[in-house]
Structures are given as C-alpha cells and as structure tokens.
Amino acid sequence: MPKAVRELLQNGHSYDEPDRMPKNISITNLDLIxxxxxxxxxxxxxxxxxNIAVRYYLAQEMEAFGWTLAFILFPAFVNTAVSIRMYAQDKQQDSVTNEVTRRHWLRIFILVLQMAPILRFTDALxxxxxxxxxERKKDPASQRLYYSLMLKEDSDAALLRIFECFLEAAPQLVLQTAIMFRGHEQFTLxxxxxxxSSLIGMGWCLAAYQRAVRFAQEDKLNVTWLGSAVQTVWHYLLTLSRVMSISVIAYLFPYWTILACSIHILLMTSWIQIFERPVFCAQTRIAEISFSFALGSVYLFTYILSVEGRTRYRYAIYYTLCFLENITCGALWFFYMKDDVKYSNVFHVxxxxxxxxxVCGVLIMIGYYSFLHPTLRKGNNDVTVSHKVDDQTFEVS
Structure with a gap:
C-alpha cells in the first residue's frame, strides 16, 4: 500500500482507489517556481x-494615509473571512488538506496577520x-493523491488572490493615480x-484563477500556456482602462466617485444574488449576501464567473455597461478638466x-473565445478520473 494512502487510513480518513492514472500530471520546475x-x-x-502608507502618515497626509490603509485592511479582512469559511468546509468534510496549518495556533497566527493566501500557496507547494x-519513487497512487490535493489548494489560493488583487491592488492603483494627478511629487517614486506592483499582479492572478479552476474540473479541458497568456493580456488591458477611468473621476469629483462606485457594486451584488447565487457561502443568508457583495466589489474592475453556465450574454451585458461607464468618465474628463491641463500631453494620454x-481587451477576449478556448480543441486525449479523499471529490483532467 502506498505510504500516502496508508497515512490517510491510519488517521481515520477514507480513500477510494482511482481506476486509471491520468496523463500529464507531472510537477515541473516551473510549477514549483x-x-x-x-x-x-x-x-x-x-x-x-x-511603505507608501507610512510615508503619507509621516508627511501628515492623513486622508491619503487613511484610504491607503483602508485598501490594505478591507481586502485582508475579506480574505481572512473567506479563508475561515474554507477551513470550516474542510473540517466538515474531514479534509486532509492544510498541510502547513495542522497546528491550529500557527493557522490563527497567520490569519491574524492577514496573510490568508500564503497558507494556501504554501500548502499547494x-x-x-x-x-x-x-513520481520519482514510482508510486503513482501517492503521486495522484498529492496532485489532486495540490489542485484543491491551488484553486482556493487563486480565489483568495482574486479578492486580494481586485479589492486591494486595483483600488490602490486608482488611489495612487488620483493622488499623483494632484501633484504630490515628493512621493512619485x-x-x-x-x-x-499592483499592475504586475492583477493581470496574472485572473489568468491563474481561470487555469486553476479548469485544472480542478473534470468536465473542462485545460487552458494552454498561450491561452493563459492571452487571458492575462485581455484582463490586464480591461482592468487598466477601468482603473484609469475611475482615477480621473476620483481626481475630479472624489465624493461623487464614491457614490458611483457604490451604486455599481450594489447593482452587481443584486445581479449576483438574483441570477448567479454562488453556493460557496450559502449556509446563511448573511454570509451569502456578504460573499456576493465581495464579488460585486471585484466586478467594479472585472468579471469572473461565480457559477457555471453560458457566458456570452453575461459578458455582453457586463462589458457593455462598463464601456458606457468608461465613455462617461472620458467625457467628464474632457469637459471638466482645467484648461492648463487640456493643452498638455497628459490630457490626451x-x-x-x-x-x-x-476596446483592445474586448477584441482580444473575442479572439480568445474564437480560437483559443479549450472547448474548441478536438480530439483531446486527456484521461479524466475522479476520486474521493475524505468524502470530498476532487477531479483531475
């Protein structure tokens, strides 16, 4: 009996031997890196x-310090709450995951430090x-077991990174851009x-999320590296446009920007509650609405799929709405910007x-779904298997 399976049985866990070994589940150096x-x-x-928050504080820029700190703490709070919910599900399912956090004091310590994604990435590693x-020991059962556990942790970590990037990185980018428009030159560097750092993380995290979710679903073909790169470019361009649009309005009308963003978030939260209803936090009504609100906040910058289904109409509605918002922001920038700025290069840029x-992001997205989407590949030879670990099913494609 493989060592990994024997450890499960000794700890009172169940394990169902899969029928066949799936292809192409080797861990490469790139995966570890x-x-x-x-x-x-x-x-x-x-x-x-x-660092930038401390510098605002030392310079007595208390408004900038407060917003910068808020955009650090709020996403950390959301990630901690989501991560606690994940651990509660793992406990209910008698999960064997959470390799690093079997010591409960260590898990609590790291969560208090607002570093929930680190736990999942470390477990996955x-x-x-x-x-x-x-694999090197020629133990395919253990290889498959640990690979499936890695996929589960990777998928959880990717979801946490989504919240981190679009509740922390993107708002920070909006805030710092708006402040730079006001001419705080001493903090330019x-x-x-x-x-x-925000720009680098945002595009990749969404592509990593899409890839992690597809790797963990048995009925989905895996995204190629080219497909992941195209996804990264399209999300990067769309997010960059959204950040710039919100930044110029935050510079011109800061308080009206808060109201407009709040309306957008509430609209997206209502959409999620009415049409999507993700089951992740469906155990109580408050938890469900809170999770939908967190997703609605992410939808201020980009759209991620919270439930399976046809995406054409959802994408069409969402990206049309955001494009109209962007055009409105551009028009306000054009008509309300000061005359001295209108004759500068910054105005046109x-x-x-x-x-x-x-526009480029939407065109690239259309090209991706037309030519690179995994469902377009024919004759796929990957073997799909499903097996259970601790009464929780993990699928490997």
Whole structure:
C-alpha cells in the first residue's frame, strides 16, 4: 500500500482507489517556481503598500494615509473571512488538506496577520513537492493523491488572490493615480512602486484563477500556456482602462466617485444574488449576501464567473455597461478638466488609456473565445478520473 494512502487510513480518513492514472500530471520546475514567486510576490506587494502608507502618515497626509490603509485592511479582512469559511468546509468534510496549518495556533497566527493566501500557496507547494517525490519513487497512487490535493489548494489560493488583487491592488492603483494627478511629487517614486506592483499582479492572478479552476474540473479541458497568456493580456488591458477611468473621476469629483462606485457594486451584488447565487457561502443568508457583495466589489474592475453556465450574454451585458461607464468618465474628463491641463500631453494620454485598452481587451477576449478556448480543441486525449479523499471529490483532467 502506498505510504500516502496508508497515512490517510491510519488517521481515520477514507480513500477510494482511482481506476486509471491520468496523463500529464507531472510537477515541473516551473510549477514549483510559480508557487514560490506567488508567495514572495504577496509579501513584496504588501510591503510596498505599507511603505507608501507610512510615508503619507509621516508627511501628515492623513486622508491619503487613511484610504491607503483602508485598501490594505478591507481586502485582508475579506480574505481572512473567506479563508475561515474554507477551513470550516474542510473540517466538515474531514479534509486532509492544510498541510502547513495542522497546528491550529500557527493557522490563527497567520490569519491574524492577514496573510490568508500564503497558507494556501504554501500548502499547494508542499503537495506539489510530495507529488513529485512520489513520481520519482514510482508510486503513482501517492503521486495522484498529492496532485489532486495540490489542485484543491491551488484553486482556493487563486480565489483568495482574486479578492486580494481586485479589492486591494486595483483600488490602490486608482488611489495612487488620483493622488499623483494632484501633484504630490515628493512621493512619485514610492507611488510608482506601489502602482507597478499592483499592475504586475492583477493581470496574472485572473489568468491563474481561470487555469486553476479548469485544472480542478473534470468536465473542462485545460487552458494552454498561450491561452493563459492571452487571458492575462485581455484582463490586464480591461482592468487598466477601468482603473484609469475611475482615477480621473476620483481626481475630479472624489465624493461623487464614491457614490458611483457604490451604486455599481450594489447593482452587481443584486445581479449576483438574483441570477448567479454562488453556493460557496450559502449556509446563511448573511454570509451569502456578504460573499456576493465581495464579488460585486471585484466586478467594479472585472468579471469572473461565480457559477457555471453560458457566458456570452453575461459578458455582453457586463462589458457593455462598463464601456458606457468608461465613455462617461472620458467625457467628464474632457469637459471638466482645467484648461492648463487640456493643452498638455497628459490630457490626451489619459483619454487614450480610458478607451483604447478597453476596446483592445474586448477584441482580444473575442479572439480568445474564437480560437483559443479549450472547448474548441478536438480530439483531446486527456484521461479524466475522479476520486474521493475524505468524502470530498476532487477531479483531475
């Protein structure tokens, strides 16, 4: 009996032996490197944002300090709440995951430090290493087991990264851009570092999320590296356009921007509650609405699928609405900007960034679904297997 399976049985867990070994589940050096980069990137992004917040505080820029700190703490709170819900589900299902966090005091300590994604990425990295070791030892059952556990942790981590990027990185980018428009030149370098770290993380996290979800679903074909790259570019361009649009309005009409963003979030939350109803936090009405509100906040910048189904009409409605919002922001920038700025290069550059990246992003998205979407590939030879670990089903494509 494989060592990994024997450990499960000794701990009172159940394990169903799968029928066949799926193809192409080897862990590569690139897979391990990507997990390490994700962990390091989280710390770097947090350090850069804390740095600019401290500098605002020392300079007595209390309004900028307050908003910067709020956009650090709020997404961390959301991630902690979502992560606690994940751990509660794991406990209910007697899960064998959470490799690093079997010591409950360590889990609580890390969650208090608002570093929930680090737990999942570290667990995924450990399972990836164990799967690779099992492959080298010619132990296919253990290799498959650890690989499926890695997929589960990877999918959970990707969801947490979605909230981190679009509740923390994107709002920080809007805030720092609006502040830079106001001419805070003494912090230009530090603001640029914060904005750069946010830009780098946002596009990739969505592509990683899509890829992780597809790897974990038995009825979905896997996205190729080219497909992931195209997804990254399209989400990056769309988000860049949304950030620029909201930034110019935050600069011109800061309080009206808060109202407009709140209306958009409430509209998206209502949409999720009426038409999508994700089951992740469906145990209580308050938890369900809270999770929908968090997703609605993400929808301020981009759209992610919370439930399965046809996406054509959902995408059409969402991206049309956002395009109209962007055009409105561009018109307000054009008519209400001061005359001295209208004759500068910045004025025209901003207009270009409001419209052109959005149009290019939508065209690239259409091209992806026309030529690179996994369901377009014919004759796929991947073997799909499903097996249970602790009464929870994990699918590997």
């Amino acid at each position: 990507m997990y390490v980069v994700a962990i390091i990137g989280h710390f770097v992004d947090l350090a850069v944002d804390l 450990i399972y990836a290493i164990k799967s690779r070791r099992a 530090h603001q640029s570092l914060s904005m750069t 901003v207009l270009v960034f409001i419209v052109v990246p959005y």
